[in-house]
Amino acid sequence: MREGGGRVRRAAQRGLAAEGREELLKGVKWDQLPHQMIDAAPTEESVVEVKRTRGDVPDIFPEPAPEPTSQASDFENSYNYVLSRLAGIDQAIHKLNVGHYTLDVKVSQLIDRLSKLDAKVGDLEDSIQEVYRHSKDNRKEIGRLEGCHKGQRLGYKCYLVYNNLADYAGASRKCLERGGRLAMPRDRKEQEALAAYVKAFFSPGNWPVWLGINDLRSEGLYLFDDGTRVSYFQWRKHFLSSQPDGGKRENCVAMSSDDGDWWDHYCDRIMNYVCEFDDRLLVESSSAACRTSFKLALNSDNCIRQPNFNTLEKEEPSPKLW
Numbered sequence: 001m002r003e004g005g006g007r008v009r010r011a012a013q014r015g016l017a018a019e020g021r022e023e024l025l026k027g028v029k030w031d032q033l034p035h036q037m038i039d040a041a042p043t044e045e046s047v048v049e050v051k052r053t054r055g056d057v058p059d060i061f062p063e064p065a066p067e068p069t070s071q072a073s074d075f076e077n078s079y080n081y082v083l084s085r086l087a088g089i090d091q092a093i094h095k096l097n098v099g100h101y102t103l104d105v106k107v108s109q110l111i112d113r114l115s116k117l118d119a120k121v122g123d124l125e126d127s128i129q130e131v132y133r134h135s136k137d138n139r140k141e142i143g144r145l146e147g148c149h150k151g152q153r154l155g156y157k158c159y160l161v162y163n164n165l166a167d168y169a170g171a172s173r174k175c176l177e178r179g180g181r182l183a184m185p186r187d188r189k190e191q192e193a194l195a196a197y198v199k200a201f202f203s204p205g206n207w208p209v210w211l212g213i214n215d216l217r218s219e220g221l222y223l224f225d226d227g228t229r230v231s232y233f234q235w236r237k238h239f240l241s242s243q244p245d246g247g248k249r250e251n252c253v254a255m256s257s258d259d260g261d262w263w264d265h266y267c268d269r270i271m272n273y274v275c276e277f278d279d280r281l282l283v284e285s286s287s288a289a290c291r292t293s294f295k296l297a298l299n300s301d302n303c304i305r306q307p308n309f310n311t312l313e314k315e316e317p318s319p320k321l322w
Helices: 002-024 044-054 071-150 168-177 188-202
Strands: 152-154 157-166 208-218 221-224 252-256 262-265 271-278 281-283 303-305
Touching: 071 157, 071 168, 071 271, 152 188, 157 168, 157 188, 168 208, 168 271, 188 252, 208 262
Parallel strands: 208 271
Antiparallel strands: 152 157, 157 271, 208 221, 208 252, 252 262, 281 303
16 A cells, blocks of 8 residues: 555656646747756756746846946046036136226226316315415405504504404404404504504593513513514503513503503403504515615515505516616
8 A cells, every 4th residue: 555655646746747847848948958957857956047047037146237338438528528617617717807807997997087086176175275365365455454444544554443352362363364463552653643542442431452562482571463572661650550560470461541551461361452454565576675655664675655546556666786
């Protein structure tokens, strides 16, 4: 029984092997099989080999991907890319250069315009200074004419009292702005004429007025407002209060309107003032040889004369004889 059963089992195995072999070899050409597989029973190795031949089983180690057809082509592409980028950079640099040149041109034009504007501003400033100078001269001339028209004339001098309060420096400045100076009586004749005019102006009151006299430079050395030395004095003399009595504290001189006496005062005291104007025309000349209608100005080589309102012509000085 056992032997018969074994034969049956082996026969069945052979049948199954034959069926598997036929199934395995479907679609495979005989000339593709190794000769040892044609009659032999299929094994695991033979089955894998047949499936690999048929394409059912992939390789464990796949074949490498095919290499590029040409490395030179990739290099050429990279080279062209770099060239294109360089061309773009070159165009950008060119645009920057053009823009820089344009800016240089504009800056140069602006500098030229600024230079022209500076020149015009300089000319304008000169014109303004010229106008200011003429205006200042006109104010002085107007002040001089006003002083001689409204004030008191004495020879070539005109005196005008200003009923405005100011300290010594302010009064001196205001007289200069009007083309004159603080009154400077140089002798008894001028002193008496000025005192009479001031007394009549303030009568019946008694008000001091600044004169153009001070000893600010050196104590006891009295100078006129134009820097010349005072040689005639009209100090108040009284047993109760003789002048000057202020020492180094009172350095500026004022005149009393009631009697014309001089007093020394603090220079920052405010009071009225009287200006004097020189009612003469100056003719520039470097020669002291002047015609008879001219007189030599004090401390000057200029020739002067009283204005002639009937004519605007000026008499020329005589030429030098040497």
